[in-house]
Amino acid sequence: MPRINSPAELEELRKGILSNRDPNRPCITLCSGTACHASGSEEVAASIEEEIKKQGLSAEVDFRKTGCHGFCERGPIVVIHPEGICYLQIEPKDIPEIISQTIKEKKVIERLLYTDPTTNKKIVHESEIPFYKNQERLVFGSNGKIDPKSIDDYLALGGYSALAKVLSQMPPEQVLEEVKKSNLRGRGGGGFPTGRKWEECRNAPGEIRYVIVNADEGDPGAYMDRSLLEGNPHSVLEGLIIGAYAIGSHEGYIYVRQEYPFAVENVDIAIKQAEEYGLLGKNILGSGFDFTVKVHRGAGAFVSGESSALMTALEGRVGEPRPKYIHTVIKGVWDKPSNLNNVETWATVPLIINKGADWFRGIGTEGSKGTKIFSLVGKVNNTGLVEVPMGMTLREIIFNIGGGIRDGKKFKAVQTGGPSGGVIPEKYIDLPIDFDELTKAGSMMGSGGMIVMDEDTCMVDTARYFLNFLAHESCGKCVPCREGIKQMLNILTDITEGRGEKGDIELLEEVAAMVKDFSLCALGATAPNPVLSTLQYFRDEYVAHIEQKRCPAHVCKPLISYYIDPEKCQACMICLRQCPVGAISGGKNQIHVIDQAKCTKCNTCFEVCPPRFSAVRRLSGEPVPPPVKDRVLVRRKG
Amino acid sequence: MVNRSMTTEEISRVDQIIDKYEGEEGILIQLLLDIQQELDWIPKEVAERISQRLNIPQSQIYRVASFYTAMSLTPRGRHLVSVCMGTACHIRGAPRLLDRITDVLKIQPGETSSDRRFTLNTVNCLGCCALGPVMVVDGKYHGKLTPAEAEEVLKNYD
Numbered sequence: 001m002p003r004i005n006s007p008a009e010l011e012e013l014r015k016g017i018l019s020n021r022d023p024n025r026p027c028i029t030l031c032s033g034t035a036c037h038a039s040g041s042e043e044v045a046a047s048i049e050e051e052i053k054k055q056g057l058s059a060e061v062d063f064r065k066t067g068c069h070g071f072c073e074r075g076p077i078v079v080i081h082p083e084g085i086c087y088l089q090i091e092p093k094d095i096p097e098i099i100s101q102t103i104k105e106k107k108v109i110e111r112l113l114y115t116d117p118t119t120n121k122k123i124v125h126e127s128e129i130p131f132y133k134n135q136e137r138l139v140f141g142s143n144g145k146i147d148p149k150s151i152d153d154y155l156a157l158g159g160y161s162a163l164a165k166v167l168s169q170m171p172p173e174q175v176l177e178e179v180k181k182s183n184l185r186g187r188g189g190g191g192f193p194t195g196r197k198w199e200e201c202r203n204a205p206g207e208i209r210y211v212i213v214n215a216d217e218g219d220p221g222a223y224m225d226r227s228l229l230e231g232n233p234h235s236v237l238e239g240l241i242i243g244a245y246a247i248g249s250h251e252g253y254i255y256v257r258q259e260y261p262f263a264v265e266n267v268d269i270a271i272k273q274a275e276e277y278g279l280l281g282k283n284i285l286g287s288g289f290d291f292t293v294k295v296h297r298g299a300g301a302f303v304s305g306e307s308s309a310l311m312t313a314l315e316g317r318v319g320e321p322r323p324k325y326i327h328t329v330i331k332g333v334w335d336k337p338s339n340l341n342n343v344e345t346w347a348t349v350p351l352i353i354n355k356g357a358d359w360f361r362g363i364g365t366e367g368s369k370g371t372k373i374f375s376l377v378g379k380v381n382n383t384g385l386v387e388v389p390m391g392m393t394l395r396e397i398i399f400n401i402g403g404g405i406r407d408g409k410k411f412k413a414v415q416t417g418g419p420s421g422g423v424i425p426e427k428y429i430d431l432p433i434d435f436d437e438l439t440k441a442g443s444m445m446g447s448g449g450m451i452v453m454d455e456d457t458c459m460v461d462t463a464r465y466f467l468n469f470l471a472h473e474s475c476g477k478c479v480p481c482r483e484g485i486k487q488m489l490n491i492l493t494d495i496t497e498g499r500g501e502k503g504d505i506e507l508l509e510e511v512a513a514m515v516k517d518f519s520l521c522a523l524g525a526t527a528p529n530p531v532l533s534t535l536q537y538f539r540d541e542y543v544a545h546i547e548q549k550r551c552p553a554h555v556c557k558p559l560i561s562y563y564i565d566p567e568k569c570q571a572c573m574i575c576l577r578q579c580p581v582g583a584i585s586g587g588k589n590q591i592h593v594i595d596q597a598k599c600t601k602c603n604t605c606f607e608v609c610p611p612r613f614s615a616v617r618r619l620s621g622e623p624v625p626p627p628v629k630d631r632v633l634v635r636r637k638g
Numbered sequence: 639m640v641n642r643s644m645t646t647e648e649i650s651r652v653d654q655i656i657d658k659y660e661g662e663e664g665i666l667i668q669l670l671l672d673i674q675q676e677l678d679w680i681p682k683e684v685a686e687r688i689s690q691r692l693n694i695p696q697s698q699i700y701r702v703a704s705f706y707t708a709m710s711l712t713p714r715g716r717h718l719v720s721v722c723m724g725t726a727c728h729i730r731g732a733p734r735l736l737d738r739i740t741d742v743l744k745i746q747p748g749e750t751s752s753d754r755r756f757t758l759n760t761v762n763c764l765g766c767c768a769l770g771p772v773m774v775v776d777g778k779y780h781g782k783l784t785p786a787e788a789e790e791v792l793k794n795y796d
Contacts, residue, residue, distance in 0.1 A: 034765055034766060035765065035766040038766040039766075039768075039769065072766065072767070072769075075768070218762065218763075219763070220725045220762045221725035222765075258671055259708070297671055299667055299706035300708040301706055314664060315664040316664030317664075317666070317698075375767070377725075377770075378725070378729055379729060418725075456729075457729050466725075475705075578786060580741070602738060603731075603785070
C-alpha cells in the first residue's frame with residue numbers, strides 16, 4: 001500500500017478506488033456480524049463463493065461479507081446490489097437459485113422476501129421494510145455496505161475525509177468548538193457532554209495525554225457497540241484520531257472485550273491498514289500530527305467498563321474503580337490526563353465534522369441531539385439494532401420498527417439502561433426517548449439496551465435477575481455495594497421463593513437508599529435502580545408475592561404448580577411421554593395427572609400440550625385441585 | 639489431574655508468549671489471556687514461570703487470573719458448554735434451559751464433569767439476542783432452544 005502524504009493524495013486515492021468500481025456491477029452482500037454468524041452465515045458465504053465460480057460469474061459479480069445490518073431476527077441477510085433486493089433467513093440451499101435467477105436473470109425470488117405482517121405484501125428492497133424504513137441510520141448505516149476488513153471500502157464511502165478536513169483546515173481549538181457546539185453527549189450511559197470532556201482533558205496540566213475507546217460493552221442484552229466496531233471499525237478509528245488531535249494526545253487505546261473475537265480481529269486489521277496508509281503513525285497526512293493506537297483486550301468483568309476501572313486495567317492491574325475526587329480527564333491512565341468515550345460517541349464525531357454542528361443539532365430533542373442506536377431485544381417481533389433520532393417515542397420504536405410483541409401477547413414494560421437502569425411501564429409508551437426523559441421516568445439511557453417485556457415477565461424476578469448479576473459483578477472493594485447488593489438479593493430471592501414477609505419492601509427501600517448514596521462507583525450507585533423502578537411501577541406484584549404467595553406472571557418456580565385440567569385433557573400422551581421426570585400418570589383414554597411431589601416445574605408439559613387442547617395450566621396462589629378418581633375422558637369433536 | 643505437570647513443548651509455548659511481552663509495562667492481563675487461549679487454562683507452573691521471568695509476584699498473577707471470567711485456574715473438559723444468561727435470554731426462558739442442562743450434565747455452572755466430558759459455563763450476554771435462549775457448545779451456536787432440545791444436542795458430544 002502506498003503511504004498517503006497529504007489530503008490531496010487521499011482524494012487521489014479515493015478517486016482511484018471509485019474509478020475501479022462500477023456502481024452498476026452486481027454485488028452480493030452478506031451480513032456477517034456475530035448474530036448472523038451464529039445463524040449460519042459462514043456456510044452461506046461458502047456456498048455463495050462456490051456457486052459464483054460454478055456458474056462462471058467470477059469476473060462479473062462481486063461478493064462482500066459486510067458487518068451487521070441490524071435485522072438480526074431475520075438473519076442471515078443477503079442484499080443484491082445495485083437493485084437493493086433483500087433476501088432474509090438465507091440458507092446455503094437458496095444460493096444456486098439466487099445466483100441463477102436474481103443475478104443472471106434479474107428475477108426476484110418471492111419466497112425469500114420480507115412479508116409485511118399487516119398487509120401481507122412482499123417487500124423487495126431493504127429500505128422499504130418497516131424495520132428499516134422508520135429508522136434514521138446515520139452512524140450505523142454504512143455497516144451493511146462495507147467489508148469491515150477493507151479500508152478501501154470505507155474510503156469509497158468518503159471515509160477519512162473528516163480527518164483530512166480537520167488536519168488541513170481546522171486548528172484543534174476549532175475542532176473542539178465544533179464538537180462542543182454540536183451538543184454531542186456520551187453514548188456510553190452517562191450522557192456527559194463530549195466537547196466539555198475533551199476540553200477538560202485538553203486543558204489538564206501535563207505533556208502526555210491519552211484517548212481511549214471504551215468497547216467493554218457489558219450490559220446484558222446490548223450489542224450495538226460490538227456491531228459498530230466489528231462492522232465499521234474505521235469510523236471509530238477516524239473519530240478517535242480527530243479527538244486525539246483536538247485534545248492534543250498522541251497515544252490511544254481501544255479497550256475491547258475478549259468475548260468479541262470479530263471486533264478484536266477487525267479493529268486489529270483496521271489499525272494495520274490505517275498505519276500502512278499513514279493515517280496513523282507519524283506525520284499523519286503530512287500535517288505534522290503524530291498518533292498511535294493500541295488494542296487492549298478486556299477479560300470479562302462488567303465493572304471494568306467503568307472509566308477509572310478500565311484505566312486501571314489498561315495498566316495491567318485488576319480492573320477495579322477508584323474514587324473520582326480527581327477526574328480521569330486530569331489523572332487517568334498512568335496518572336496522565338485521559339479522555340475516554342464510548343464506541344458510538346467516537347463514530348459520531350466524523351459525521352459532525354463533515355456535516356457541521358448545526359446539522360447535528362437539527363436532529364433530536366432540546367437536551368439530546370443526534371441519533372442513538374438501540375439494541376431492541378426480548379419479547380419483540382423484530383429483534384435487532386435500530387438507530388433513531390433522539391425523541392422518538394417508545395411506541396414508535398417497539399411497534400413501528402420492532403413490529404410489536406411476539407406471539408400476540410400484551411406489552412408490559414421495557415427495560416432500558418441495563419443493570420443500572422429501570423423499567424418503564426405501558427402507561428409511558430408515548431414517552432419520547434432521550435437522556436433526560438428516561439431519567440425522569442426512573443430509568444436511564446445507558447448504552448442503549450432496550451429489553452421488551454410481555455405479560456409473561458415477572459417484575460420481581462426481573463429485579464432479582466439484575467441484582468444477581470450485580471452481586472456477581474461487584475468488585476467487592478467498597479462495603480455498601482458488596483454487602484448491600486447481597487442483602488437486597490437475599491430479600492428478593494426470599495420473595496420469589498415464597499419466603500417473603502411483611503416489611504420486606506420497606507427494608508428493600510432502606511437498603512437501596514444506602515447503597516445508592518454510599519457506593520464508590522456508578523455500579524453501586526445505580527445498582528438499586530432495577531429494584532426501585534419495579535417497586536415504583538409494579539408494587540402490586542411484590543405484594544402478591546409476599547402476601548398471597550402468588551406470582552401473577554407464573555414465572556417464580558416455587559410459587560407455581562402445574563395442573564392438567566381434566567375437562568380439557570384428551571389423553572394424547574404427549575406430555576406424559578416428554579416429562580423428563582416421569583411425573584405424569586395416565587394412559588390412552590385415561591386422563592393425565594401430574595404428581596405434584598415428583599414435578600420439577602420444568603414447563604415441558606405446558607409447552608408441548610397442543611394449543612387446541614390447552615389442558616396444562618399454571619396455578620399460582622391457589623391449591624392444586626385433587627385428582628378426580630375414575631374421571632371419564634370427554635372427547636372433543638373436531 | 640489439576641497437578642499434571644506440563645510437557646516441555648507446553649513450557650516452550652508459554653515461554654514464547656512471555657517473550658512477546660518482556661520489557662513492556664502493564665501487560666499482565668494481555669499475557670494471561672494469550673496463555674488461556676493457548677492452553678485453555680492457567681496451570682500453577684505457568685504462574686510460577688511468569689513470576690520468575692517477569693518478576694511479578696505470584697499473588698498479583700492469581701489476583702488477576704481469579705478476578706476475570708475469561709481466565710480459568712482449572713483445566714476444562716473436552717466440550718465447553720456456555721449458556722447465555724443475558725436479559726433477553728432470561729425472559730425467554732434461559733433459567734429453565736440451564737436447570738435442565740445442570741440436571742442432564744450433573745454439574746453446576748463453573749464445574750467440569752468428573753469424566754472431563756463437559757465444562758459448563760454461564761455467560762452474561764452473547765449479543766445474539768434474536769436467537770435467545772442460546773447455548774453454545776464448542777463454539778457452535780444453538781438458538782431458540784427448549785430444554786428438551788438442549789438435552790438432545792448434548793447427546794451428540796462424547
